[in-house]
Amino acid sequence: MGSIYGENIHISIFGQSHSPAIGVSIDGLPAGKLVDMQKLSVFLSRRAPGNHAYSTQRKESDLPEILGGIINGKTCGAPFAAIIRNKDTRSTDYNNLKDVPRPAHADYTAQMKFGGAQDIAGGGHFSGRLTAPLCIAGGICLQLLAEEGIYIGAHIQEIAGIADKNFDMIELQPSFLQEIQRKEFPVLDDEKGRQMREMIEEARMQADSVGGIVECVVIGAPAGLGDPMFLGMENRFAAIIFGIPAVKGLEFGNGFLCTRLRGSQNNDEYAIRNGVVCTKTNRHGGILGGITSGMPIVFRVAFKPTPSIGKEQQSISMNRHVETKLVIQGRHDPCIVPRAVPCVEAAAAIAVYDAFLSYKKER
Amino acid sequence: MGSIYGENIHISIFGQSHSPAIGVSIDGLPAGKLVDMQKLSVFLSRRAPGNHAYSTQRKESDLPEILGGIINGKTCGAPFAAIIRNKDTRSTDYNNLKDVPRPAHADYTAQMKFGGAQDIAGGGHFSGRLTAPLCIAGGICLQLLAEEGIYIGAHIQEIAGIADKNFDMIELQPSFLQEIQRKEFPVLDDEKGRQMREMIEEARMQADSVGGIVECVVIGAPAGLGDPMFLGMENRFAAIIFGIPAVKGLEFGNGFLCTRLRGSQNNDEYAIRNGVVCTKTNRHGGILGGITSGMPIVFRVAFKPTPSIGKEQQSISMNRHVETKLVIQGRHDPCIVPRAVPCVEAAAAIAVYDAFLSYKKER
Amino acid sequence: MGSIYGENIHISIFGQSHSPAIGVSIDGLPAGKLVDMQKLSVFLSRRAPGNHAYSTQRKESDLPEILGGIINGKTCGAPFAAIIRNKDTRSTDYNNLKDVPRPAHADYTAQMKFGGAQDIAGGGHFSGRLTAPLCIAGGICLQLLAEEGIYIGAHIQEIAGIADKNFDMIELQPSFLQEIQRKEFPVLDDEKGRQMREMIEEARMQADSVGGIVECVVIGAPAGLGDPMFLGMENRFAAIIFGIPAVKGLEFGNGFLCTRLRGSQNNDEYAIRNGVVCTKTNRHGGILGGITSGMPIVFRVAFKPTPSIGKEQQSISMNRHVETKLVIQGRHDPCIVPRAVPCVEAAAAIAVYDAFLSYKKER
């Protein structure tokens, strides 16, 4: 039981890569809230396989079908539910994966957990495709947050060691986030973006893959979101962010860097600017004691290089209990980071909106 | 509502730094399990303020008083509950903190969340002292896990940029973990430990503080622990680890480093050693798709430098709505990393034991 | 947020009476369990509108479509999800119901909760139709329980004051339950059943409706299921049973009758029969202190008369804020009790299977 999330809203994700459909139900959305399906569709297209920089064909089939929870374009208090049909599920023989697990995939661990009953086709429930229903839920939360003046945006902070500029962590504007989100390749510094794409292309040519970092900010969140201890904002983000496949690290504000700083270098002093309390710097990433300070919330997510590579790798035959060679067929995305950007935004939006509902009930 | 954790066992932590007591209840422990109070006491002493390298006096008062859940030294099926009295709560005037928040502490954010109703004394419920009940719960889970052949150990991986050796991520033995845990300053390389202590001392002399990294391993966990998506082992660890004060980052296996590696450099190939399936390397940190692989689980936790420093800092008066200077009085731990080591072990133990109970019900 | 249930398995029900589909996801089913779709279909037909005693037409459309969680007829560890299309949702004008609420329906309370955003058509998410996904989930749990030797069956215990015989609460056999379940009108005493049907028919002729009681038993459940306090078996049953529309009461064992008995008349003495501990009588209904005793679990559920009646009733116009008359159009089931029988079994099965998974993790 893992595909559920939330304290006030309750997200339940279902389906496998090659099952008839994937989908999501969301229980607990307030009633009477407008959901703009066109906007949602634009958001979803940012993670769609056919819509990033390397591709032009549009897969219309990834448009979600709403099954319940929406009347006349508004939430109606009943659980929201939507599905996406898995149309492209030709019976490629994935059975080999049950015998010879792909390195760095979940094939082996799923086998150990489910004892062979797992759906292996296309990665089953572990497939990156399951981030589509996550993005449906997150896309809705993004709209509901925008109504409250809370905006979320992410960019590719690093790929293969090439770093983008950083967001301005003090004066960030929603319009700037939207500008980045409209880019095919969401970086602040397009020249760095060009270099990143070269690195991706180079990896692809060598039948290899690269990883990277997504940086995400939340602006407009009021001070006072989050709870002490295990429902602090960091915990809330982490509990959902690590549900995105290939995430191996997460840090807030100065993150791992702060371990090498002195307190005097890492503390953010308070100030009053234009009559408003703020911190002069934002090394804390907008969260102290698990609770938002009103400064932009900042976190970074580490994505490992795509496990599916074209190079020959050593694996084992589980049936014959011997070591064996494995060559993974087919074309694979040599870097998932660009498509992960909206997934991180979606996950963040769910976590923030859920915390926001808690915030409302305390007032 | 944040001070609760768990799916199968249910941990509820209560109390503030200066309230009559702090404590924890644990609902859902199996009945009939031996809890060795002597062992628990030894474990708790590792995080106790008076017991680390810089101090000799022992605060006996931090021994927990069991209120329920144990009969004849064994769990009895009723919720476990224990408290620690807060004896040393003289009425220092903390009220100033309500007016002038300390940088990088939760003073300001708590004020914004609780509107002035919060308990400010000693940090209230946000105090590092609340890791004591966490360690009670975790200490019990460590004992229950040891019964199942699962062992957890952590060390100081880095302080102020000085790095310890790494654990051997393939061949780690329980006895080695215990050896490290018996050290006053838990590092693998004592010379590096000496340098770290020098850096701490230097920071103290300068009325400043330093941060660091704790590395934690879980060995003996069977393959198949954890669930897909939001209850993956990374999510489970993260949901509790970020509940420890001052944590700003968390990474698994190769973590952020893997973002700079190619897939061919980061994938762990499978092999068979002594008739057992394993990976030749352990860059994945024992978790794939949220589920354990049977290899040692490895994660690293970034702790920021102690926010309380002796240097003058700028803050604000919330009442007068003006900027003001702040000098924090009293002696403060210039580095919390050494005392955080058992806290990380405790948090990890709770997460693993909770997942282990899920694992049992699936079989 | 209400349409979710469960501790170990997690049921999430979605859809409205006239939305594109209704459905359910179930997270947490063990992997590798056979789900017999034919058996499930037979079970679902028992609550289907066209399949009870008063009707012959079969609505094939109520067969669920599986979207995920099943591979080769077995659960695969991923969440189970299934939907039923709402084909018959012609745009009858239900808008009047937003203005003039039907007495004893949820029209008014939904309006007050959702502020007019609710889906009113066909009762929306409050419709009895939402028991179909409940029966999908329950039908699967019934199959999983049967594998463990646990059987659940219910009968119409009373309609309009006419009482059926009672189950033998000591020596009940699975085969007898199945015999009752195969009946069109599930009573033990068919002559009483005939009288009940006469009363239903009489109410229908008078444009009125009748209520009744469903009695449900669980046999084969091991002693030791359930938990103290708020997760006792009674609490677990109640938390789901009151989710079936029109339920107004629930009692276990002797129930309300026991309030008029002396302790000496209500206590069940222990005995040993064929080497097995049992109670000589079963007034406790198989549960003591929230935990099963190994005797049959017995409970009774009170269903109110169908609120939709043909008689003219007084209501109000919410828009005009005046009293007004209301005549509900269309044909309505004059008694929902017969179709409620499998719903009670389904709800009971979910509660028992969820408790059974807890039971497993404790061993």
Next chain:
Amino acid sequence: MGSIYGENIHISIFGQSHSPAIGVSIDGLPAGKLVDMQKLSVFLSRRAPGNHAYSTQRKESDLPEILGGIINGKTCGAPFAAIIRNKDTRSTDYNNLKDVPRPAHADYTAQMKFGGAQDIAGGGHFSGRLTAPLCIAGGICLQLLAEEGIYIGAHIQEIAGIADKNFDMIELQPSFLQEIQRKEFPVLDDEKGRQMREMIEEARMQADSVGGIVECVVIGAPAGLGDPMFLGMENRFAAIIFGIPAVKGLEFGNGFLCTRLRGSQNNDEYAIRNGVVCTKTNRHGGILGGITSGMPIVFRVAFKPTPSIGKEQQSISMNRHVETKLVIQGRHDPCIVPRAVPCVEAAAAIAVYDAFLSYKKER
């Protein structure tokens, strides 16, 4: 894991009858709310063993000690925690109960669940004494609800078949509830109360016991509390009410009686009185579709006769696996219903306040 309750507030009850203490933590109370300890103490005295009609001695020891969550008489956002010491736990030999279970107690079922590890002394965690922490939590919720204009009161509706008058379900005033609550024996009709006490006394003289019914009302609750399906108000009440020992039945509004009525007799017509929408009658007990209508919420709770009776009963020796006689020693309350009245109010208050917090976050 059963001693926890709540969606927005989180109640965790711990301790056994003879453990060092019993207690409760409540996570999620809003900060800044006044808790009147004097009022709480008065409320607790209503369930205290020494304070009912048959006794004069006051056990001061049952006053709770607050451990956290309260500063200057107000909630501070940290979890509330309080304990009551178990002073009177002399080592009566309860070990016999592990061998020879008392009929209608949890002795046997606890043995089956916990395999002999359970705390048997005084009923352990199953003891009625554990309603004391429930009343602490409920007493606080009653105060918080009163601030919102929501009042809860209960009376003895029936003992041994002797029925009290009913509350006026349309025009009930808070002052009337308080009047009943001040009575030593909380009935509306004192003559009926006298007869009930005679029946209790008669049962006591015969070493027997009697059961009864508690009726509870909630007035002032706004229309719109509660959620569809499994978090309907009935489900919420039921999930906690069945956690009170000896409860065997629960009904709302007309309850089981409505099963014998026609729809036209049971439906409540809407009307407008003094400009306010209401129902002319209140057979629905203030809840439709799980959601409050604004009319008084009404429910009745069936309590079985005290299982501990002085008469000889047949039981078994579990060790020797033979039938044996049992005579329970000591004085026992021949009727728990009077002391159950505040427990029902407490449980209701927790359920309503938890639902009220959900209600707030939707607005």
